[in-house]
Amino acid sequence: MADELDLAFERTVRSEARIEPRDWMPDGYRNTLIRQIAQHAHSEIIGMQPEGNWISRAPSLRRKAILLAKVQDEAGHGLYLYSATETLGADRTDLTVKLIEGRQKYSSIFNYPTLTFADMGVIGWLVDGAAICNQVPLCRTSYGPYARAMIRICKEESFHQRQGYELLMTMMSGTQAQRDMVQDAVNRWWWPSLMMFGPPDAESSNTEQSMAWRIKRNTNDELRQKFVDMSVPQAAHLGVTFPDPELRWNEERGHHDFGQPDWDEFWQVVKGNGVCNAQRIAHRRKAHEDGAWVREAAEAHAARQVSKEAK
């Protein structure tokens, strides 16, 4: 019987059809999805901190409204993705506790500080741009709820990227000090944005299996290359440069050659030793603890509703 179930699962995945919550699936497939979707959800929620930090200091009401809308979108993405993990049998409170206790990861990118308002533009342009490169293929991931969540999330990420680029275009037509602020932010965020795609394929412990299960549709290096090729003309149009002396067009390859991020730095950040890791987790822990009374009240109300209906 198990062989038949396995064969049916493999046939469904190979045929590009979707695996749905009620379908049989190998434990490894389920656990890989919970790991990746939970990490994605955690990243969205933690990612609210670096940008939320600038809402009260936005230079105009328009910029404040845009940033508020973006941070609110990220919260919605996180909740959407936690709902997708629950279709796999995960519990979102359990996932949050694992995040707070360092037993689950979130994207390395959110462990860097946002030092000026230009960072809001560069995060929108490069970080959300990298997210779009990484997440559009996930609209074709084999697990139905994740694929469907990605369609809506990618539409909102496009707004995120455009608002960031427009913010930078405005600053680049400003004073020299504003132009220098933009270039400084690009210098600080370029390499961490390349790290968002994960380690080089040769060091990726999950890619081969995730590709076989069609959870991932491209490798880390493929998407990183796509992001670099997409970003170079955008940087030229903006009038900024990337801090990579090896970055150049390779006619033969039909792609840009580029240098390698500092992978030691990457693994240090992933292990929790980045500039802002402790601050991000402490903030998340406090928010979880401060919200305990709301969860308790909701559970008490739900229990009362059940006992009322039972009478």
Ligand code: 3HC
């Ligand atoms: N930050 C932290 N950990 C990372 C990482 C990163 N940027 N890249 C890889 N890792 C971890 C992996 O989780 C894995 O550890 P684990 O097995 O303990 O989970 C290890 O490093 C090896 O990496 P792999 O390449 O083998 O891992 P994956 O196959 O999971 O690939 C990934 C990593 C490309 C990030 C993949 O998980 C993925 O595509 N996830 C979905 C998208 C996502 O999570 N994006 C995060 C950014 S959220 C965001 O963009 C919000 C937007 O609003 C800005």
